[in-house]
Amino acid sequence: MDRLPKTDRLILILKDLLDNPGRLFPLSFFSNRTGAAKSSISEDVALIRKALEANGLGQIRTVPGAAGGVLYLPGVREEERASLCRELVTALSDPRRILPGGFLYTSDIIFSPTWSNRIGRVFASWFAEEAPDYVITVETKGIPLALMTARALGAGLVIIRRDSRVTEGPVVTINYLSGSSGKIQTMSLPRRALRSGAKVLIVDDFMRAGGTAAGMLEIVREFDARACGIAVLIQTAEPSEKMVPKPTSLLTLKRIDVQKGQVDIEPTQV
Amino acid sequence: MDRLPKTDRLILILKDLLDNPGRLFPLSFFSNRTGAAKSSISEDVALIRKALEANGLGQIRTVPGAAGGVLYLPGVREEERASLCRELVTALSDPRRILPGGFLYTSDIIFSPTWSNRIGRVFASWFAEEAPDYVITVETKGIPLALMTARALGAGLVIIRRDSRVTEGPVVTINYLSGSSGKIQTMSLPRRALRSGAKVLIVDDFMRAGGTAAGMLEIVREFDARACGIAVLIQTAEPSEKMVPKPTSLLTLKRIDVQKGQVDIEPTQV
Numbered sequence: 001m002d003r004l005p006k007t008d009r010l011i012l013i014l015k016d017l018l019d020n021p022g023r024l025f026p027l028s029f030f031s032n033r034t035g036a037a038k039s040s041i042s043e044d045v046a047l048i049r050k051a052l053e054a055n056g057l058g059q060i061r062t063v064p065g066a067a068g069g070v071l072y073l074p075g076v077r078e079e080e081r082a083s084l085c086r087e088l089v090t091a092l093s094d095p096r097r098i099l100p101g102g103f104l105y106t107s108d109i110i111f112s113p114t115w116s117n118r119i120g121r122v123f124a125s126w127f128a129e130e131a132p133d134y135v136i137t138v139e140t141k142g143i144p145l146a147l148m149t150a151r152a153l154g155a156g157l158v159i160i161r162r163d164s165r166v167t168e169g170p171v172v173t174i175n176y177l178s179g180s181s182g183k184i185q186t187m188s189l190p191r192r193a194l195r196s197g198a199k200v201l202i203v204d205d206f207m208r209a210g211g212t213a214a215g216m217l218e219i220v221r222e223f224d225a226r227a228c229g230i231a232v233l234i235q236t237a238e239p240s241e242k243m244v245p246k247p248t249s250l251l252t253l254k255r256i257d258v259q260k261g262q263v264d265i266e267p268t269q270v
Numbered sequence: 271m272d273r274l275p276k277t278d279r280l281i282l283i284l285k286d287l288l289d290n291p292g293r294l295f296p297l298s299f300f301s302n303r304t305g306a307a308k309s310s311i312s313e314d315v316a317l318i319r320k321a322l323e324a325n326g327l328g329q330i331r332t333v334p335g336a337a338g339g340v341l342y343l344p345g346v347r348e349e350e351r352a353s354l355c356r357e358l359v360t361a362l363s364d365p366r367r368i369l370p371g372g373f374l375y376t377s378d379i380i381f382s383p384t385w386s387n388r389i390g391r392v393f394a395s396w397f398a399e400e401a402p403d404y405v406i407t408v409e410t411k412g413i414p415l416a417l418m419t420a421r422a423l424g425a426g427l428v429i430i431r432r433d434s435r436v437t438e439g440p441v442v443t444i445n446y447l448s449g450s451s452g453k454i455q456t457m458s459l460p461r462r463a464l465r466s467g468a469k470v471l472i473v474d475d476f477m478r479a480g481g482t483a484a485g486m487l488e489i490v491r492e493f494d495a496r497a498c499g500i501a502v503l504i505q506t507a508e509p510s511e512k513m514v515p516k517p518t519s520l521l522t523l524k525r526i527d528v529q530k531g532q533v534d535i536e537p538t539q540v
Contacts, residue, residue: 007280011321018288020384051281072450103437110427113421114290139410139428147414151383159381159410168377169369193377198348 010044017060021124022154024176026069036233045070052146056080074152076125084118085250092234095261102256106261109143110205110233119250122150123203123231123247126248127153130228132201134158134194136220138187138212146203158200160219164188168234174219179209179243187215189223196224197257207235207249210242217244234267274304282315286319287342289328291394292424294436296339298366315340326350344422346395354388355520360519361366362504365531374528374533380503381414381477389520390418397423397520400498402471404428404464406490407456408482415503416473428470430489434458444489449479449513457485459493466494477505477519480512487514505538 004012012072013030027053029178030041049060056077061071097105109115132153137146138160150157164171168190178185202216213230220227230247237254254264274282283300300311319330325351326347332340358379367375380384393415402423407416409428420427438460448455466469472486483500490497500517507524524534 008321008324010277010280011284011318012327015288015322015327018285025385046275048281051278052285054278054283057285077288091523099437099439101437103439104441105437105460105462107429107438107460109428111427112291113417113418113425113427115392116417117289117421140413140431142408143413144417144427147381147383147386150401151387155383156333156378157383157414159377159379161410167369167371167373167375169373169375190375190377192375236492 002041006040006044007035007166009036009040010047011256013041013044014048017070020154021058021072021074022070024069024200029069037172045263056159063152069156073128074121074124076122080118081122081125082267084122088115088251089265089267093263094266095263098258098261098263101158102220102258103163104256106205106234107141110141113144116148118142119145119233121152122250123149123201123248124152126231127201127229128203131155132198132228133198134225135199135203136160136194136216136227138216141206142204145205149201149203149231152195155201158189158193160216160258161188163263168193172219172222174175174215176215176218177211177215179211179214179239185211185215187219189219194220194223197230198223198225200228201223204230205233207232207242207247210244210247211238213245213247226249234265271480276310276314279304279306279310280429283314284318286458287340289329290423290424291344293335294339294341296337331382341354341424341426341475343398344391344394346392346448350388351392351395352537354392358385358503358521359535363419363533364534367535368526368528368531372528374523376475377411380411382487383414383521386414386418387416388505389415390420391422392520393419393471394422396501397471397499400469400471401425402498404470405473406430406464406470406486406497407473408432408486411476412474417474417483418472420520421472423471425471426464428459429504430486431458432456438463444485444487444492446485446488447481449481449484449509455481457489461487464490464493464495466497468493470495471500472497473502474495474500475516476504477502477511477512478513480517483517484513502534 027038027041052058058075059073114174133152134156135146136158170191171188232247232249234251235249249268252268297308297311322328329343330346404426405416405420406428441458443458445489502517502519504521505519519538522538
């Protein structure tokens with residue numbers, strides 16, 4: 001193709017990198033795409049790296065060697081994380097979110113592409129160094145957060161089902177005790193969904209006692225995979241002892257007062 | 271803040287636009303972020319527009335007036351759509367995907383952040399002119415595609431549940447006939463999940479007879495909302511008459527021969 005002007009090159013390269021976090025691009029990919037020499041591409045990538053890193057927007061990693069190239073890992077500035085927490089606390093404290101039974105309506109937030117993307121990027125920044133192969137969640141409400149986290153990490157997404165479907169082939173099913181309801185629940189995952197030895201990050205929208213996360217840990221072990229962490233959006237202050245190792249959470253829900261119409265939720269203290 | 275060099279400005283502006291498809295940014299937002307005058311920001315945006323549009327990567331729209339600004343709408347080149355179809359056909363024709371009962375294993379593809387993002391951007395490009403307020407799907411397998419479509423459209427995401435949960439408040443429930451199984455099934459949506467008068471795009475991973483899509487259409491009408499289209503990844507060739515208006519699909523599944531281990535799937539002819 002014709003050689004593109006430098007500005008166009010920068011824009012094209014940046015778009016490919018941002019659209020594909022965690023994906024390794026050989027410099028020759030951008031040479032072919034823009035008609036520029038690899039040396040020019042190197043300079044462009046250096047400019048992009050400098051601008052992103054100086055502004056806390058993520059990192060560009062260079063992998064040396066014949067199979068090497070460059071890849072983008074999203075970053076989250078501390079200021080951005082803090083402002084996300086503040087905005088979430090404001091949105092979730094709205095008394096109109098209180099549902100009969102003392103539950104909190106959160107679906108509009110956790111299903112929103114904008115919110116879930118922001119939350120997923122924070123989750124990813126917590127575990128980027130671990131470089132998990134998969135993000136795993138159980139249907140349904142955790143899926144958008146898990147997908148956006150996986151996207152930001154350049155990882156795959158695995159969704160555990162509550163029941164086994166005939167359309168997914170042989171499955172592994174476990175029964176587990178839900179800590180909140182005290183009921184026995186079921187989780188299923190197709191045999192082929194997760195390879196043995198994989199490193200996974202567990203993501204969910206909400207944790208009370210941690211029974212669901214404990215079930216996910218069990219199913220992960222059943223596949224001879226291993227979990228490198230548990231990220232949740234909201235954990236409850238009580239019970240303070242969870243059925244799993246301490247999750248990493250953005251928010252802690254202390255109390256919902258149905259009578260007074262008050263939601264007491266705050267950024268999790270670390 | 272200090273005035274940033276032009277390259278840094280371009281990179282920061284482009285990143286904000288790409289990260290937030292469909293979101294309107296006042297030029298003053300970028301002025302504050304980069305320390306540059308609005309006139310410089312205008313020039314930067316013009317450069318970005320030119321590079322994106324010349325390369326078929328999307329559009330930058332300018333909204334005039336005091337409440338105006340600029341927004342990014344992702345675009346998909348015809349070449350990109352065609353290559354996505356080819357790659358999907360190759361991946362899905364793998365005989366190892368054939369499951370007992372003549373089903374096709376697709377979860378690894380439709381759950382993958384990379385594939386679902388590419389598919390969602392194509393779905394979004396089909397309906398961008400309609401500017402739907404929400405993308406709607408029914409749990410579980412359609413969720414990643416629906417989320418990525420919503421993200422590319424700058425729309426919200428609404429997820430219909432198969433059963434009603436106590437944690438989502440009052441719900442509207444409908445019963446519908448699954449065209450494939452001939453069984454009565456249930457769908458529920460919280461009252462507050464969809465506002466009356468909203469324009470919605472229906473997204474799903476798979477359509478055989480169209481019973482599920484018909485159920486979604488019914489629930490959309492029940493909320494006094496209206497559907498502007500139905501996008502599915504795979505529709506089956508048979509039955510050729512669906513229970514809903516013709517969906518827009520990427521792929522048509524003609525036949526699965528379990529004995530010979532053959533999957534006959536091809537790009538949908540338009």
